[in-house]
Amino acid sequence: MQLIITEKPSVAKTLAETIGAGSRRNGYFVGNGCLVSWCLGHLVELAMPGEYNPKYARWQKEQLPIIPTEWKYHIAEKTAAQFQTLKELMEREDVEALICATDAGREGELIFRLVYEMAGCQKPFRRLWISSLEEDSIREGFRNLKPSTEYDSLYEAALCRERADWLVGINATRLFSCLHGHTMNVGRVVTPTLQMVVKREQEIAAFVPEAFYTVQLAMDGFTAESGRLKTSWEASELLKNCLADGTAEVIAAETKDCREMPPHLFDLTSLQREANKKYGFTAQQTLDYAQSLYEKKLLTYPRTDSCYLADDKAAFLPGLVRGLYEEILGEDEDDEDEEDEEDSIDDEELQILVRQVLNSSKVTDHEALLPTKKVTGALLNSLPEGEQMLLRLVAMRVIEAVSEPHCYRDTKVKLSCGGSEFTAQGREEISQGWRRYEPDKKEWVILPEGLHTGQRLPIENGGVREGRTKPPARYTEGTLLRAMETAGNEEMPEEAERKGIGTTATRASIIEKLIKGNFIERKASKNTMLLIPTEKGVFLISAVPESLKSPSLTAEWEQKLLLIEKKELGTEAFMNEIAEMTERIIRTADPQTVKLHSRADTGYPVIGTCPHCGGDVTERPKGYFCTGGCHFSIWKDNRFIERLGKKVTRSLVTDLLVKGSSYLYGCRSPKGFKYNATLNMTCRGDGKPEFDLTFDKADREKKKGRRK
Numbered sequence: 001m002q003l004i005i006t007e008k009p010s011v012a013k014t015l016a017e018t019i020g021a022g023s024r025r026n027g028y029f030v031g032n033g034c035l036v037s038w039c040l041g042h043l044v045e046l047a048m049p050g051e052y053n054p055k056y057a058r059w060q061k062e063q064l065p066i067i068p069t070e071w072k073y074h075i076a077e078k079t080a081a082q083f084q085t086l087k088e089l090m091e092r093e094d095v096e097a098l099i100c101a102t103d104a105g106r107e108g109e110l111i112f113r114l115v116y117e118m119a120g121c122q123k124p125f126r127r128l129w130i131s132s133l134e135e136d137s138i139r140e141g142f143r144n145l146k147p148s149t150e151y152d153s154l155y156e157a158a159l160c161r162e163r164a165d166w167l168v169g170i171n172a173t174r175l176f177s178c179l180h181g182h183t184m185n186v187g188r189v190v191t192p193t194l195q196m197v198v199k200r201e202q203e204i205a206a207f208v209p210e211a212f213y214t215v216q217l218a219m220d221g222f223t224a225e226s227g228r229l230k231t232s233w234e235a236s237e238l239l240k241n242c243l244a245d246g247t248a249e250v251i252a253a254e255t256k257d258c259r260e261m262p263p264h265l266f267d268l269t270s271l272q273r274e275a276n277k278k279y280g281f282t283a284q285q286t287l288d289y290a291q292s293l294y295e296k297k298l299l300t301y302p303r304t305d306s307c308y309l310a311d312d313k314a315a316f317l318p319g320l321v322r323g324l325y326e327e328i329l330g331e332d333e334d335d336e337d338e339e340d341e342e343d344s345i346d347d348e349e350l351q352i353l354v355r356q357v358l359n360s361s362k363v364t365d366h367e368a369l370l371p372t373k374k375v376t377g378a379l380l381n382s383l384p385e386g387e388q389m390l391l392r393l394v395a396m397r398v399i400e401a402v403s404e405p406h407c408y409r410d411t412k413v414k415l416s417c418g419g420s421e422f423t424a425q426g427r428e429e430i431s432q433g434w435r436r437y438e439p440d441k442k443e444w445v446i447l448p449e450g451l452h453t454g455q456r457l458p459i460e461n462g463g464v465r466e467g468r469t470k471p472p473a474r475y476t477e478g479t480l481l482r483a484m485e486t487a488g489n490e491e492m493p494e495e496a497e498r499k500g501i502g503t504t505a506t507r508a509s510i511i512e513k514l515i516k517g518n519f520i521e522r523k524a525s526k527n528t529m530l531l532i533p534t535e536k537g538v539f540l541i542s543a544v545p546e547s548l549k550s551p552s553l554t555a556e557w558e559q560k561l562l563l564i565e566k567k568e569l570g571t572e573a574f575m576n577e578i579a580e581m582t583e584r585i586i587r588t589a590d591p592q593t594v595k596l597h598s599r600a601d602t603g604y605p606v607i608g609t610c611p612h613c614g615g616d617v618t619e620r621p622k623g624y625f626c627t628g629g630c631h632f633s634i635w636k637d638n639r640f641i642e643r644l645g646k647k648v649t650r651s652l653v654t655d656l657l658v659k660g661s662s663y664l665y666g667c668r669s670p671k672g673f674k675y676n677a678t679l680n681m682t683c684r685g686d687g688k689p690e691f692d693l694t695f696d697k698a699d700r701e702k703k704k705g706r707r708k
Contacts, residue, residue, distance in 0.1 A: 001094040004036045004128070005086065007102040007111055010295045011133065012038040015101060018138045027085035035089055039102060043083045044114035046166050047072035061178040064586045065171045067579050071163060073118060087119040098125035099145065105303055105365055105505060106565075109151055110158035127151050131301040131366045133294060134374065156571050157564040164188060164557065164578045168548070171582050175589055176543055184540055185517055186548060188557070189502050191540070193510050194519050195549035196483055197475055198533045198541040205654055207471035209663050214467070215239045217248060217415075217422060218460045222445050224248065224415050224422035225465075235464040241418035247456040248417035255412075259405040262434040264307035265357050265368035266397050268504040269485050271302075271390075274397075276478035279389055280529060282522075283477050283508035289390045290369070297374055298383075298391060303505035304366035308359040313367070317354040318347065320373060321402050327377045328395045353402045371395045396437055403434035411447045415457070474530040481507055488555030501554050535605055545585060607650055608657035612687035617657060624653045630687030640691050641679070644668070656681045656689075 004019075006012040012029060016022060021031035028037035049056035049066050051074065056066060075083050089095060098121070102108035116125070125148050130141035165188050172186035212228040213235035229235045242248070266274070271290065275281040281289070290302035309317065357368065371394055380388055407430040415422045426447030475483065484501040502510050511531075514520045519537035522529045533541075541549060557578075563569035604618035615628015626632035634656070636648045645668035646652070655662035661680045668674055677693045684690060 001092070002034050002097050002099055003089050003092075003095045004034055004099040004101050005112055005115070006036070006038045007041065007108055008295075009038045009040070011101070012036045014133050014295070014297070015138060018135050019142065027082055028089060035092075035095065037086055037089055038082070039086070039111050039115055040079045040082050042111055042114075043076055043079045043086070044073050044111075044118045045076050046162065047074050049170060059174045059178055061175060064175055065167075065579075065582050066174075067167065067171075067582065073114060075118070083115065083118070086115055087121075090116075090119050090121040090123065095123065097123055099128050100125055100148065100151075101128040103303065104129045104131065104301060106154055106158045106161070106503075106561075107505065109154045110162065113155045113158075124148070131304075132372060133297045134372050135297075153565050153567045157561045160564055160571050160574050161561055163575065167578055167582050172544070172548055172585060175586055176540075179589065180543065184543065185519075186540070186544055187513075188548075189506070189554055190510050190513050190517075190519075191544060191549050192487070192501055192551040192554045193480070193484060194514055194533065194537050195541050196487070196551060197480065197514075197520050197531055198538050200472055200475055201533050201538070204471045204474065205651070206658060208659065208661070209468045209470070212467050212469065214465050215242065215420075215422075215462060216465055217242055217417065217462045219248070219424075219457050220448065220460070222424050222426060222447050224413070224424040226420050226422050228467075232464065232466065238418050238420055239462050239464055242459060243462055245417055245459070247458050248415040248422060250413060250451055250453055250455040250457065251416045251421070252414040253411070253451040253453060256410055257407065257430065258410050259407055260433070260435070261405050262356065262401050262403050263397065263438075265309070265370070265401050266394055267305050267307050267368060268302055269305070269481055269507060270307065271369060271394065272508065273478040273481050275390060275393060276476060276481070278393065280527075281386070281390070282511070282529075283481055284512050285386065286390065287508045289387045293383075293387055293391055298372055298379070299394065300370045300372065301366050302369065304364075304369060305504040306363045306366060307357075307368050308362040309357050309367045309370070310363050311358050311360045314351075314354060314358055317357070317402070318350045320370065321350060321354065321398060323373065324371065324375070324395050324399055327375055327380070328392060328399065330377070350402070353404065357401050369394050370398060400434045400437050403437070404431070406433040406435040406440075407431045411451070413447060413451055417459070474525075474532065476528050476530060477511060480511065480531055484510070484551075488552030500558065501551055503558065535607075539606075545588070547581060547585060608654055610687070611657060611660065611681075612683040617653075619650060619653075623648070626687065632683065632687040632689060634689060643670070644677070644679075644693075652679075 004012075004015060004021075006015060016029035016031070016034075016036040019032055019034055019036075021029045021034045021036050023029060023031045028035050030036075051072055052066070052068060056063060090098070098116070100109070100112040100116075102112045126145040127148055127150065128141050129146055130137050132138075168188040169186065172191075173184060176184040176186055211232075212230065213232050214228055215226040215235050215238045217224045226235075226238065229238070264270070268287065268290070272281075272283040272286045275286040276283065287302065290299060293299035294302050371391060375391065375395065380391060383391065409428045409430055411426040411428075413424045413426075415424070424445075424447060427444035428446050429444075473479070484507050487501045501507070511520075514537070515522065517536075518534055519540060520531050520533050523532045524530075547553060560569055560574055564571060564574060604620050606616045607619050607624065608617045609615070610617050610626040610628055610630065610632045612632050613626065613628040613630040615626045615630065617624055617626050617632070622637075623633055623635040634648060634653055638648050641648055641652075644664060645666070646664055652662050656679070660682070661678050663676070663678050665676050666674055667677050675695065677695050680692050680694060681689050
């Protein structure tokens with residue numbers, strides 16, 4: 001009798017049905033010489049500090065650091081019954097061997113091994129490593145069970161990850177909570193992610209927009225534009241000179257044919273980014289939908305970090321693609337008509353095109369995401385809407401990835417007029433290729449043929465365009481996932497296989513943890529959802545040292561965990577490094593430095609530092625006030641600012657505290673005239689603020705005010 005252990009009941013049911021173990025018992029299935037049971041996620045967890053020593057039940061800085069010499073584990077209370085079931089199954093005399101069938105990855109390996117060791121089991125086991133829950137894939141996996149020893153280093157890396165998180169999380173959380181008098185959750189991975197969101201918000205707050213002007217000249221069928229000019233006067237003078245000249249001379253003209261290659265297949269992170277961009281799905285929603293589709297045998301294993309397939313998929317893939325053409329697009333690529341003749345693909349072409357997505361050397365634990373052969377149009381329509389949308393997205397990416405390149409002719413022209421250089425760019429499509437399924441929405445101008453150096457082109461008319469530099473964009477979940485994926489890349493070796501913060505399997509949970517902990521919040525803006533740091537999040541980042549919030553350091557740790565998996569780094573060396581860093585954080589923490597960023601004794605939130613005396617500026621019901629003893633204050637009903645048609649907001653006051661100024665769009669004069677201006681703040685000798693305005697030169701109405 002063999003005991004097969006999965007990670008989830010639904011997977012156990014699928015495996016049991018496939019191998020003929022269809023008889024249900026309390027906590028397991030049985031049949032055909034097999035028992036099939038499940039773990040319910042993490043049944044075994046690291047013990048908390050109080051279980052090592054009762055004195056650790058109280059949070060005291062003097063007891064830190066807490067670094068166990070021997071690690072302890074306990075059974076999660078809510079899953080104790082299932083652990084007991086597994087233990088009893090392992091101890092059965094008729095069970096001769098086990099099969100580890102938890103999810104094929106680092107965490108799945110950890111879940112099984114901890115249960116195996118906690119139960120005191122010493123029976124031999126092998127590993128089922130599959131990427132699909134289709135019957136054929138399961139049967140193939142059972143025919144090719146792997147020796148458990150092949151995954152020993154994967155388990156060691158998982159242990160190191162878990163214990164490193166415990167060391168840093170337990171010690172840093174207790175340290176900074178004791179220093180500040182309230183709970184501050186610090187994590188090895190979540191804090192660097194939070195740092196990126198907070199840093200982006202600080203960059204936005206510190207950004208000072210600048211006006212710029214460009215001159216546009218209308219030629220025969222296209223428009224040429226100058227470089228950016230600082231003042232409207234310069235732009236007006238240039239336009240006047242150009243119109244006086246009447247013609248512009250071509251000083252360079254280049255035309256080249258370009259090929260835009262199809263996109264890669266999806267890994268989990270790229271799927272999460274695309275689903276967020278197109279449908280507004282959160283990273284966790286995408287993972288949940290993908291996991292459900294996997295368990296319904298409609299999608300391959302979702303927690304993959306590869307965008308390629310193994311070379312042995314060359315024979316299988318054309319049939320899958322043909323099926324997707326029919327089921328997803330409702331068309332048969334063998335049916336050629338006059339309109340789509342250039343896009344139809346014969347069998348020989350398809351065999352060549354699928355090679356674009358094959359590369360065994362770039363496949364790690366799992367291959368890129370694919371729909372399974374079970375996908376049909378009728379089945380798609382019966383799925384919940386979110387799953388349906390996601391499966392179509394994956395299917396369309398497969399179709400795009402094995403299509404021909406998008407080909408176009410790119411033309412760039414430089415012209416000289418009025419002593420300045422102008423440029424124009426045009427594009428003409430040659431063949432749609434993969435863009436047939438994902439049209440380029442940008443409208444391109446086709447420049448006249450035959451443009452050559454020395455040619456003079458008549459100017460039909462012209463104008464001046466005013467613009468403003470823009471601050472960095474706030475993160476969406478899609479752009480934050482990308483930032484997490486590439487964090488620290490510039491400091492990582494070229495050969496590094498896994499970079500960034502977290503892994504494809506954990507990034508969604510990192511974002512969700514920050515949101516649930518009220519460190520960041522989702523905020524709707526137009527058709528997207530932005531991620532904004534909360535006061536609690538900003539406060540935490542201001543308090544912790546660089547070593548705990550550095551994305552590059554966390555990315556380096558992820559790379560070292562990969563080296564452990566590859567048996568190129570010892571676990572003892574890694575854990576010693578983490579312990580030394582933990583001790584250093586405790587030893588060097590400076591409560592005086594941190595105190596500047598804490599809440600004032602009044603209990604009101606601190607939003608910044610007083611520009612006059614350096615004390616805390618707190619937000620109260622009627623305004624913003626310094627607690628350092630000077631007379632600095634900005635009332636929420638400030639008349640000077642209200643006369644501009646503006647309100648005194650926290651972001652405005654933060655700008656004034658950090659930069660001494662804030663750029664205001666759409667101010668309104670008493671007569672209703674709209675204008676833009678910079679609000680400047682200085683302080684008198686007693687700390688009271690004074691305000692005045694500076695105006696853009698382009699504004700017709702110029703007003704200055706001053707209030708003491």
